[in-house]
Amino acid sequence: MTIHPRGRIVRGAAVAGTLALTLTACGGGEGTDDGGGAGAGDGGTVDTAAVLEEGGSLTVWAWEPTLEQVVEDFEAEYPNVDIELANVGTGNDQYTALQNAIAAGSGVPDVAQIEYFAVPQFAIGEALTDLTQFGAGELEETFSPGPWGSVQQGEAIVGLPMDSGPMALFYNQDVFEAAGVEVPTTWDEYLEAARAIHAHDPNAYITNDIGDAGFTTSMIWQAGGQPYQVDGTDVTVDFTDEGSARFAEMWQTLIDEDLLAPTVGWSDEWYQGMSNGTIASLTIGAWMPANLESGVPSGAGSWRVADMPQWEEGEMATSENGGSSLTVPEASEKKELAYAFIEYANVGDGVQTRLDGGAFPATTAELGSEEFLNVEFDYFGGQKVNEVLSRSAENVVEGWQYLPFQVYANSVFNDTAGQAYVGDTTLAEGLADWQEATVTYGSDQGFTMAE
């Protein structure tokens, strides 16, 4: 029962169309710099209290649902500040809107939510304010390493991490038990489990995948691959490294043996598959519990969380999947006030508000607190889920980088690597195609590309 299997291709085209427009325009924006950041040039911390007391209005573009409550609380605490929270679209839609506004030079918000994979794209166009001038440089210990690394661009801090998505294995215990399968701890065992589940019930699959750029890069990340090397405008793309090959080989076996449900992630069929047990597990980011609770209510009591399967038995290496930051666009004229808000939302009282709303934190204090770790999730049969997710956050493999045009690259994933799921090519060949398309695009945009 298809309504809208997310319009990836259409949306991708829209992004690609506006991107060319924007990358040039971002550069042009430099001249009209600043004005808002005045008085903070000494690198010291801004007097947040005074800024908040003076007040003003802020436009915030974000789709993250728990922010609504954060904004309400914030306005109650600082009555002089008026925040207009607008959901201008999720993910790519918002990036298109943001790029359009930056290109047009008007209507740019004071705060924008940007996912980690898209941060470099806006940062390299110098569309984002460097927050070290407000004292953000001192927050390194505050955030877990994965998200913190994602908002760092060279010396600059271009956003504050809002949430994080350390990966774990979410699985339907009932389906696993019915098939007589143990929870896999390595990817070899995962492969065995996939075979057993599908053999037990031909309609059931261990997971779904018809080609998802975010998942693929996260998996390569965990496998130790570093296909993207970015140094300023010098970019290297290489999907032939060991980590990428490791993932491609294992996942190819799943594709070849038809062990993956041909369902688009986040579609209604996807929720349906998890609801009726035909999608038995997901290796996905730590924010998933809230989506399971609201989207798969009938799965309550059946689902559990386990560590992400490992490449070598006994190891513990994970990666990030999703997660986003709050940034202050360079074109904002109220940067100090904007920073005061994102500090409240991502470091201050907003963190607890968002935790209560089911979000997964990026702050080490929360990740390590007994209160957080000991929460028993009724949905997961009373399991202390956060223990698993927190452990994952600590073990994220370091050194991963995204492209400065990852939004575009992801939009052409299905035309290249994604063909391995539907056509005759292999995943390794598909990744090579993806690499080629990425390098061509990067060169066209003026990056110095190497393979």
Place this chain on the structure above:
Amino acid sequence: MATALRPARPTAGTPRRTGRGYSVDRPRRSPLLTVLTGIVLIYSLVPLVWLFVNSTKTQESLFNSFGLWFSGEFALWDNIATTLTYDGGVFVRWLGNTLLYVVVGAGGATLLAILGGYALAKFTFPGKRAVFAVVIGAVAVPGTALAVPTFLMFSQMGITNTPWSVIIPSLISPFGLYLMWTFAAEAIPTELMEAARVDGASEWRTFWQISLPLLAPGIVTVLLFTMVATWNNYFLPLIMLRDPDWYPLTLGLNAWNAQAATAGGEAIFHLVITASLLTILPLIAAFLLLQRYWQSGLAAGSVKE
């Protein structure tokens, strides 16, 4: 007498046989054609049936039941009530916005098309051929291609993110103008206008009292076209609008749908489906009410009377 020369009119009881053995009164039956028509009919109706059936389900039974038949409790009324009140009743706001865009945008587009089409069909003036070329050219340019340039232009004028940014582009309908033009040329005999002028009617009065009534079927046709186009418009508001309070239904529904694809977002497929049903009802009503005029409009000029 002229009547005597005409062949006897065939009566209902004895249909006149043509060489191939069928006529309008007694159509030839073709099983193949019937089956093909039937397939097309089902193909067009199934999505509607699906939409209605699934509007009656809860989110839970939506996932666990067969898509084309009812299941579980009959939740249509609950779903409608929730749709209208969810997120502070924002659906009603979107419905109001869409109506505004349709009334002002499509209504205005129709008005402009009538005036322009009439003038082009019934008056001669220098540069008419150039206007013709521009209009025909404009029909060929997809609105989507103009959306981004329009955005940049409107942005400089400072009217993006306001209802005007959706209404003003909607006012332009080259195809509507072209349709009105051809229709006016056919439907209004020039002799009639000359007669009115001879009788001393002003140009305004000729237009208002003689021409406009003759144009009615064409007007309804153009109105329906522009209405549907504005009601369904997605890309233009997507580019122009940032404030969810000004969203039309198309953008609003997409935002609701996208909610399920968001980390921590609430999946509300049952509301998206119910809202979709509510969204198409006004269009269905408009078609049923205006169908008569519309049909006669399409057939105008096809028979020499």
